[in-house]
Amino acid sequence: MAKTKQTKDSQGFDKYVRWFWILFSTGIIFLILIFAFASWGVFGEMPDHTVLENPKTNLATEIISSDGKTLGKFYFNDNRTPVGYEDLSQNLVQALIATEDERFMDHSGIDARGTLRALVKLGSGGGASTISQQLAKQLFHGEGSTNIIERILQKAKEWIIAIRLERQYTKEEIIAQYLNIYDFGNNADGIRSASRIYFGKEPIDLNINESAILAGMLNNSSLYNPRRNPEGVTNRRNLVFKKMVRNEYISQSVCDSLLTTPLDINYNPESHREGIATYFRAYLDRFMKDWIKNNPKPDGTKYNLYNDGLKIYTTIDSRMQQYAEDAVQQHMPRLQAEFDHQNIPSRNPTAPFLELDKSEIEALMNRSMRQSERWRKMKYDLHKSDEEIKESFYKPTEMSIFSWKGEIDTIMKPIDSMRYTKRFLHPGMMSMDPLTGHVKAWVGGMNYRHFQYDHVKTGKRQVGSTFKPFVYAAAIDQLHLSPCDMLPRSQITIEAYKYGNPESWSPKNDDGNYGGSMTLMDALANSVNTVTARIMDKVGPQTVVDLVKKLGVESEVLPVPSIALGTADLSVYEMVGAYAAFANKGVYTKPVMVTGIVDKNDTVLYQFTPETRDVLSEETAYVTVKLMEGVTRSGSGARLRTSGAETYRADYREIITGYPYQFTNPIAGKTGTTQNQSDGWFMGMVPNLVTGVWVGAEDRSVHFGNITYGQGAAMALPIWAVYMKSCYADKELNISAGDFEVPKDLSIRVNCSDTSENDDDNTKIKEEIPDDLDF
Template sequence: MAKAKKETKVEQGFSKYVRWFWILFLGGILAVGVLFLLASSGAFGEMPDHTQLENPKTNLATEIISSDGKTLGKFYFNDNRTPVSYDELSEYLVEALIATEDARFYDHSGIDARGTLRAAVKLGSGGGASTISQQLAKQLFHGEGSKNIVERVLQKLKEWVIAIRLERQYTKEEIIAQYFNIYDFLNNADGIRSASRIYFGKEPKDLELKEAAMLVGMFKNSSLFNPRRRPELVKERRNVVLAQMYKYDFIDEKLKDSLQQTDLDLNYSPESHREGIATYFRGYLDGFMKDWMKKNPKPDGTKYNLYNDGLKIYTTIDSRMQTYAEQAVQQHMPRLQAEFFHQNTPKRNPTAPFLDLTLGAIDTLMWRSMRQSERWRHMKYDLKKSNKKIEESFEKPVQMSVFAWKDGQPTEIDTIMKPVDSMRYYKSFLRTGMMSMDPQTGHVKAWVGGMNYRHFQYDMVKQGKRQIGSTFKPLVYSSAIDQLHFSPCDEFPDTPFCIEANKYGNPEEWCPRNSNGENDYGGTRTLKNALANSVNTITARLIDKVGPQTVVNLARKLGIDSEMLPVPSIALGTPDISVYEMVGAYATFANQGVYTKPVMVTSIEDKNGTLLYQFKPETRDVLSAETAYVTVKLMEGVTQSGSGARLRGKGREAYRADYREIITGYPYEFTNPIAGKTGTTQNQSDGWFMGMVPNLVTGVWVGAEDRAAHFASITYGQGAAMALPIWGLYMKSCYADEALNISTAEFVEPENLSIKVDCSEVEEGDVEDNEKEELPDDLEF
């Protein structure tokens, strides 16, 4: 009896423990459920709603895309982020992420119960339990955790709730893609696309195994595992990722061991507004987009944000041709600059880099430049400094980095210099502008506004306007052909010619001279020979026959909006015009007389791919196809026997070795039809070359910031030596790339051509160019 009572008592005691176990167990579940409900309802802080989960708020960079599908650059403020889809990720990225961050990712619904229990039992010493979904929730909606234990627990609850919601909202693949897209990999590498391009110069799809492992390793702490500052530490972390991939059978031991011995092999390619490809074009595009956004608000009436809204701008620039153009500039300009410095030593030119200026005039020029500088503007209007204080600041040496050419490459030199001296130093550099365009479509294929955007930000394609010299003469000839039906074979006397005073509003008699004065006259010349050799007197005869206003009217129809006075002297290229305008004008001749306005942007889309803008071609008939063709045939003479003949490999062979080096690539030995015109302005301040083939028109200008900085003689100061080599180098690269399909064909001859263009039966006279190819002298002056 006693034994039975004892057994009953034990059973009752055991039942009590079981009851308490279930009370505690079910109570715990209930408590957790209540906590989840409270967290979900926002009792512990704001929680994202369905709309926010569907469209998480992230800043997305605007992407600039070339015509051949490459990213030229981005507009962003803080976040250089361009999202990619799961399909655009390398399989190595996904495998490395799963192995390192969440091995059971495909088996849970946002929370890894086994990992959470392990972390609770071991108090976190065995590793964390955050799943990829939880980490994504943390980055998207509540950031870094608090140090307060209670707040950390509440944040973890919220993280769990958001993770579960994310798993319901998105597929596993979409969560992985979002996780890669949201992370900050440092060095302006926001998201996996930027990180892949910046650290390895690749798209995410193209990453190799060890590259993917390095980037996944940075998820632990990108500030600590920064490959630029701590490469050895990053390598160790990468090797941990490779070990994890081996552990979970993504790679074998042999591959793991071999890769762990390799270096990081970074190909660091920073993406900033002042670096990379097509920087000057991107500078233009910044203004274009801001104007467009003012006129085109979002559907809700708010304005688009160029730096945060993830727009996609599709441009006409071809990344290959843009690269060739920039390479041509960097190949020619340092050699030309070296000669300019050689001629402007203190011994040879005490007022270097200026010529023909008194010391007083130079002081005035520098004072005016100071007043126009960004330093002056900042101190005057932002810092409210007096003019005296500002002027004094220009005389105080400061530490700075200045531009220089070194071994043919742009570089920076750290130095201490007075700001006024740095201004004079930069005025000694020759600059350039270049644009290339398809004449039929108007699509601009390459745009190089200068040598180095970081140090020379003024764009010499569209912003800068310079005197154009003889490159304006084809417009005079074209007017004469259009109005008077002249032929390239028509002959004119090569004798002095004057236009009397007050004719065409000219206050004085105008008597242009040829380059060699009285020794450069005699006999007759055909129009083809006259243009090829840039004979000023014959050009003057032509503008007298058609009138300056006719030429100005034609220039306006050809898209030249710059100021042009209808006076006879415009025949020799006195107006200041941009490269952009000149390329558009010349393209009309190649396009059978139809002007097509240059196009840079074809379409704009929002981050969802919705079309926001589609360009509409702007064209107009300007000249008959016959007039345009005859003008082209005239300009072919320039490259056959005139100042552009070196493109054919013709000309003197006795050039001094260093001169041949400066006109890089000579002889170019092009054999296909090329129409073009060189231009050299007064005192050799500006050198131009306009060149075209049937499907590509390209203009190049070279000169210094101030016209007083120039070569002393025409040997190096002519367009054929300053600008033409850039065109030649660029076209050689374009022709070498057969995928570009740059034409080598004849220009299209119109039907029923009535004007004679074959002048082979006419005596062309001596080939002596007014923009002469002089042999280099000893350069003492």
């Protein structure tokens, strides 16, 4: 009886064993089938080896300076620029492995121990995803499903892809790919963007603290965002330190000292409206779209500026660009403070406008309304009527407005904000190597977030007396005049019939002095209008127009005598390009901004070809330069040589009584001031750098009421001087401080203080001047 019962118990136990093995085997077979089916693509397409070799990720286009720095990027959603493993700090690699996958270097894509632990503890002891699995998830299927069945299938695909990745790539390549693909928030897509945005440095330069912060963010970059949750980030970083101790990457004593360190976030946002060279990048955006339109891929499709990972190599020098922007930031707030001081309501009831009555101001504001972005959006996007749009300009609304002390969040009527912004003076500045044509710095304005209009290439304003060197150059070229030739400063009238003008023209001198004679050198240095008009009358307006066209000026310049005084509207870009020919021995070199474009595989897509042409003889160019040197020695640019102390009022407005610039090297230059002080210019040259600066308001009716502050020497020249001081202080730039090269066969007298110099040649020149030149 007992034996029968024992047999039955044994049979019952065997039944359970059989069922266990049946279920276990079924489970194993089920898992094998799941992985097999997943591998065969039954549950969705799986990437083959070609896709694994070239996973599709959106790569930002990178803008690279001539000194190898990243100026900015073009992207829509993904600000991603990949880096190789060799470009990663070992601090970061160690923090990553210690935090995310301790046995990464030992497994083949799946961590068996970690997986078993996760199953036993049902995930309470941490997940089991390896770095390879996380990369597979990021690359090929993103966030996991909440449906348990779908999640199992996704996990199966993830494991298979992870194993394939391990076969396809080295451990180092997987680490680099994972860090390149991860989104760290705040437009920090990938480790390079994250390093630059959060710490202002490259990934290879990250220290232990910075590496631990970024490694901690890999758990959840939204939660562990150092800008929004510094306390949580600190706690997470400290946990990374402890894991690094456990994995023997750092000692306990080092960990203890690191636990007390601050986060030291150095936030450098990367967006299209922030950072360095914003106006240049906006120009480059247009340049690239035109290039893409005319240069398709080999398969006939178009390049995508925002996703294809192009690299654009530019001529901009990041150091010189920063010096240029710093110079603007130093001078413009002071100049603006003085302008505001002169335009308080008690001093100017129509502020910021001058010489306009109420009806003219109303008409100006109405035109501005219709030209505004607000009007365009409401008219064409929201299909509002003109009356509805106009009414909206008089309704208070929340907005952020510009000030030199920082953005101001306020509530204001849009019409009032328009009038507020019109009071601001704006800068435009470009710097260029005259020999190569390489543009080294480009400052199109003072704040791209609030003022997108570019005052380097798009904006064109009257150039004033900066046009006069073109007139003198034409006379030197045609008539072989010397800077030492004496000309009368008496009044002159150029009759209407002579050049087919509607009326006669009689220019006036600013100082009202018309007596005696003076050398060409002194006449240009002091911007004597009647002397320039007399020269124009002898060479003819068309000759001067032909010259400036050869010097790269594309804007319309009418062949009328008054252009001698700078009535033409030209851009800073055109003026710098034209002046550069004087420094380059009479050879015009078209300004260059882009030297090359390559794709993400470093295949060269574009290389620039220099565009040059001979315009003037080397002698004519040199003599014109010597004329302009006189401007900075004894004329309107002489304050570059002074050593007076610069002083300021309590509110930091600039007192124009002294300029501590103290330049001693040869500088050729010319100031320019237009009618009513609406525009201030300074063009300055040394042998290997030509720089132009313009300052003025959006509307010409907004200007200084007197010449003291409204002249180019006060508005524009200080920016040039501060910029050049910084350039000279940076010895690596090798900015020339020497003389302009003298032509071998110089026959024109240029040193007016030395009567013995070229006496015979000068006499010969005098004899060859036609008799009808009745100076």
